[in-house]
Amino acid sequence: MEGAALIAFNIAILGALASPGPAFIAMIRAAFAQGRGAALRCGLGLACAATCWTLLAMAGLTTLFALVPWAYMALKFLGAAYLLWLAVSLWRGAHRPVGQDAPRGLRGFRLGLVTNFANPKAVFFIAAIFATVFPVMPTGADAALIVANHLALETAWYSAAAVILSTAPARAGYLRLKARIDRIAAAVLGVLALRVAS
Numbered sequence: 647m648e649g650a651a652l653i654a655f656n657i658a659i660l661g662a663l664a665s666p667g668p669a670f671i672a673m674i675r676a677a678f679a680q681g682r683g684a685a686l687r688c689g690l691g692l693a694c695a696a697t698c699w700t701l702l703a704m705a706g707l708t709t710l711f712a713l714v715p716w717a718y719m720a721l722k723f724l725g726a727a728y729l730l731w732l733a734v735s736l737w738r739g740a741h742r743p744v745g746q747d748a749p750r751g752l753r754g755f756r757l758g759l760v761t762n763f764a765n766p767k768a769v770f771f772i773a774a775i776f777a778t779v780f781p782v783m784p785t786g787a788d789a790a791l792i793v794a795n796h797l798a799l800e801t802a803w804y805s806a807a808a809v810i811l812s813t814a815p816a817r818a819g820y821l822r823l824k825a826r827i828d829r830i831a832a833a834v835l836g837v838l839a840l841r842v843a844s
Contacts, residue, residue, distance in 0.1 A: 654779045655792065656799055662771065663803050668729055668838050669696075671831050672761040673804060675736070676754050677811035678820035678827075684754040685812050689804025691758025696768065697797040703772040704789055711769075718766060725764035726843035732761070733835035740828035758804075765842050 663669075669692045677685035711718035762768070776783060784792055810816070820827055 651779050652792070652795060655775060656795070658775045658779065659796065659799055660803070663800070666834070668732075668761050668765065668835060669758070670807075671835055672732075672757055673807050674811060675828075675831065676757065677808055678817055678824075680754065681817070682808055682812035685808030686805060687752070687754035688758040689808050690801060691755040691760075692762045692804055693758075693797055693800035695759045695762030696800050697793060698763070699768040700772050700793055700796050703769050703776060704783060704793075711766075721766040722843055725766055726839045728760060728764040729835055729839035729842060733832045733839060736828050736835065737832035740825045740832070767842065 672692065673685060673688055676688035
């Protein structure tokens, strides 16, 4: 496998990571509400789920979805329903003090994992990257390298985000404007849920 292809793959993934979405909102929520540890666990969950989408793209899930379109539609609606539930929960809890509804322990990891699994469109995005970047679908050691690279890249990105977002000034700003920030995040999640369902 050429190094240039791996670099192009990483640039495409970083571009997706930099765009706001449910994963970023989950990370912000964990960092602001519960601190660095919760944010790191959430980020690890997000990274693991994203890497699973890469594995599934390599395994041909996009082909399966093309053959069985109702399975893709079912996954889309389940994912949208989960994101909508998150949005409603966030909106309803906006007035509560920090800590009452924040993800603790393994719940932070689960929040990240389920949030990224809630968007099955990700497998098509990854498959499109493969089709654009690699002349043939990687197998064997090349496939293992790409999966390990993807996990490392996502983990590093979310770890950096966790450290930055959990700083004292960032958390203080959130605590000051918690209700407003939570309701804005809930509205964005609601819109994203509709996009996932479309």
